[in-house]
Structures are given as structure tokens and as C-alpha cells.
Amino acid sequence: MLTITQINYIRELYFLEGKNFTDICKMTGKDYRTVKKYIEKDDFNENTHKAKRPNKSDILRPIINKWLTEDKLRHRKQRHTAKRIYDRLKEEYPDLLQVSDRTVRRIVKEEKEKVYSSGNTYLKLDHPGGEAQVDFGSFGAYENGTLKKFHMLILSFPKSNAGFVVATRSETREALLEGLVTIFDFIGYVPSNIWFDQMSSVALRTRDERGVVKVADFIMRFANHYGFNIKLCNPNSGHEKGNVENKVGAIRRNMFVPEPRITDLEEFNKVLLEKCLKRHEEPHYLHREPIEKLFEEEKSLMIPFNKIPFDTASYKSRRVNKYGLIEFSGCRYSVSPKYVGQTVVLKIMANKLEILSKDLSVKIAEHPRLFEKGQESINYIDFIDIIKVRPNALKYSGIYSLLPKSWQEYLKSLDKESFKQAFDMLRMILLEDDMDYADRVLRETLKHSSTSPEAIWITYKRLKENHELFDSSICFPTDLPPYEVDILQYDALIGGGVK
Secondary structure: OOOHHHHHHHHHHHHOOOOOHHHHHHHHOOOHHHHHHHHHOOOOOOOOOOOOOOOOOHHHHHHHHHHHHHHOOOOHHHOOOHHHHHHHHHHHOOOOOOOOHHHHHHHHHHHHHHHHOHHHOOOOOOOOOOEEEEEEEEEEEEEOOEEEEEEEEEEEEOOOOEEEEEEEOOOOHHHHHHHHHHHHHHHOEEOOEEEEOOOOOOEEEEEOOOOOEEEOHHHHHHHHHHOOEEEEOOOOOHHHHHHHHHHHHHHHHHHOOOOOEEOOHHHHHHHHHHHHHHHOOOEOOOOOOEHHHHHHHHHHHOEEOOOOOOOOOEEEEEEOOOOOEEEEOOEEEEOOHHHOOOEEEEEEOOOEEEEEOOOOOOEEEEEEOOOOOOOEEOOHHHHHHHHHHOHHHHHHOHHHHHOOHHHHHHHHOOOHHHHHHHHHHHHHHHHHOOHHHHHHHHHHHHOOOOOOHHHHHHHHHHHHHOOOOOOOOOOOOOOOOOOOOOOHHHHHHOOOOOO
């Protein structure tokens, strides 16, 4: 099986250099069917979620590069030799030095070529049509009445000056990829090349044998799936993607002032993308033609959007602790108590997190994704069954503080059996509604001096169905008068009955 780097090389030979299958077979030494398979492949979803182990020498490269860079300010006769670097690594970083003297010499040679090569110092970019630049920015917005920090992902096209934006809750890898897919799908096309800065969600902190920063395998797989090439800017070189840098400020000033109000992020992004199209009716600052016209012309140089979905989620394994919780990125999420002590799999997406069984066949729970350390997302409904059999633990559980005062007082008045039944009623109400609705149901029931769990359930069904036949004089099971069956009328109908 080929590595993603080998696959990428084969596809570059075919799509960028115009080589035919036979030429590629000769150049790579690969079988004709193998070459054909990867050129025609359009689904690059990863079958496993294990990352490759980094090389032992990768951790030394930044150190060596730093020393060689500092040498440029020193007299040429007082600069590091390869041997001196090896000796200094033994003295200052003995724990990190796990390679031989020969390997260090090779790394020094490679890093020297980078440090002293003028060809890699500056890069003048000439963006043909069909290329794009991507970057994140931030803005403030109100959600549920609270001012929060949001992020915006911007994809801009320097040739036509078109730009598209979606709002995200973070700058994680999942947010980046989900945002790009949303924009690709909206446009219907994918840029031929996309320029990124060396953000951690795209580039690894390691370099290949040429000293070039490596692109993460998952990102390369994503790029091959949608057919675009990844271009990385030099570190601290925002001018190399100046179009998107300017676009970040322009979009923030024109589309996020004053602070918008967000109730549904997905719907909010649909509105944002439509606003972007509206902005494209304006003339290009240089060509004086509408941006939308120039962008339509640019689409001929792009790739049609691949409709096969790409799984942009990350997967992590966690063990459920004795409290029925798992931890991820300093935040805690609840799992059904029956999974305590077992290993579960987290499916991590941009805005939510799903908890799956170990074999990924069962979805156990779903939570909004949290980003501030120490936060918790707990579905207390999963813990109701435990509280039913341990009623004394209710006051010490998190669910007790969430209960309305009416329910707290009501539960105190019940015996053990009624307590269990009441929690069954509460659980059924919470599956469809929330605590506020449960409070309304109980208060409505208590108006009729009815306290049985069955009366609560009848009130709930009545309120949900909204029958106008019912009025304030409705009778509950505990209120019904006794009724005796009189069968004399039936006897008369059948001729007096049995004598």
C-alpha cells in the first residue's frame, strides 16, 4: 500500500505535469494498475485513525536551525561545526539526542541549506485564476443574550477578489475542514490551489528529508479527496497571502458591526454566504468589472465539488470513570452509567461531540463541544434510573439543583414506590421537553389537588394534545367518584335474566 506522499506524487505527475500512465509507471516503478487506481480514486477517507509516529530526529531540527540562524550574526570563524553541534546536543539536550553523530551531520547539512539559501528566504507569489487563500479571524456576537467570541473562516480568491466566510466556534482542524466543505458545497467548485499559513491544524512541527515543513497526512488526504493542492506560506510571512489578510478586516468591519445575534449557527452561515454573493455585485477595485463576473470566469479553472462526503471528524478512545464521565481537552462529558469502566470512542466534530461504542456501532450520547477547560456537559436524564433506586442520593446529585422548586418539594412528599414512578414520569417528559415544561405540568396537576404520578402523566398528555374539550373542572383518577355497575337493565333486555 502506498503512502499518501507517494499517492500525491503520482497524482501531481498526471494532473499537473501531464504525464501518461506509462510514463508514471517508469518514473515511479509502480504497477500500471496501481497508478491507474490512485489517479482515478476520488474517495480519500481514512480507514484507520492512527497517526504515524514522528522521527526521533525531528525534535532536534528546530534547535539546530536556531543555532545556525544565530551563527549568521557571528564571525564566520566562530560558527558551529557539525561536530560542535553534536557535542552541544549531548551536553544540553541529552534526553532528546537519540540519534548518531552521522545523523546529526546530515541534519546540520540540510538545515544549513535552508538557513543560507536565498532561494527560500523570500517567495514572490503570482496567483493565477482558480487559486485561493484561507485564514481565520475572530469577532464578537451575541448568543442566548451573552456576548461570546466566535471565529470566522475566510476563503478568498485573489484573481477576482471574491471572498466567502463562515462562522465557527474555534480554529480547530475540524472547524477548518467543515468550514471549507461548507464553502466548497456552496460554490459548487474547489480551488486548484489553496494557500495556508503554517497553522498547527494543517502543518506538522516536523520536516521531511529536504527540511520542508510536512503537511499533516489527514489534511493531505482531505486535499486529494477534493482535488486541490496545498501551498504553505513561509513562517511570519502574512504578505504572501495578503488578499485574505485584508479580507479578514474588511469582512469584520462590513458584516459583523454591530455584533450580530446568533441563534442557529448553521442558519447564520447560510445567511453569511448569501451576503458574500451580494458583495460580489460590487466592481473589482482594479478591473472595474463586477466581482461576480470575474469569479464566474475563474470557475473554469477550478475543480467540480466532489459529492462523496469526507469524514472530517477526529476519533479518540476514552475510558468511562466511576461517575459515568469521560474527559477530553480538559472538559468533561457524561456517558450512560451502564458504560462505567468501559472504553468508548469519541467522534469529535467542529461543534459537537458524539460518544460511540467501542466498535462504533452504537451512538451512546451526544454533546455540544466545549472549549473552555473545566466545563462540563452532562445529560442528567441518563442518571435518572440510578437515582430511582437510590433516592437518598438525589440531594447530592447534580440533577437536584436543576429541578424546579415544585419538583423538589413534590419528591420530598413521596414514599419510595411513588418516588420511582414520579421519576419515570419526569424522564418521559424530559425525553420530549425540558425542565421548564416539567414544572408547568406539575403545577397544573397540583391545581386539582392531585398528587399521584398517573395524574402528572394525564396532565402532560392533555397539555401536549391541547384538547379544548378539557376545562378547569377536569377530574383526575384520584378525584373520580365511586361507581357501581347495575346489571338489572341488561337482565331486562334479555328477558329477565336467569332465574
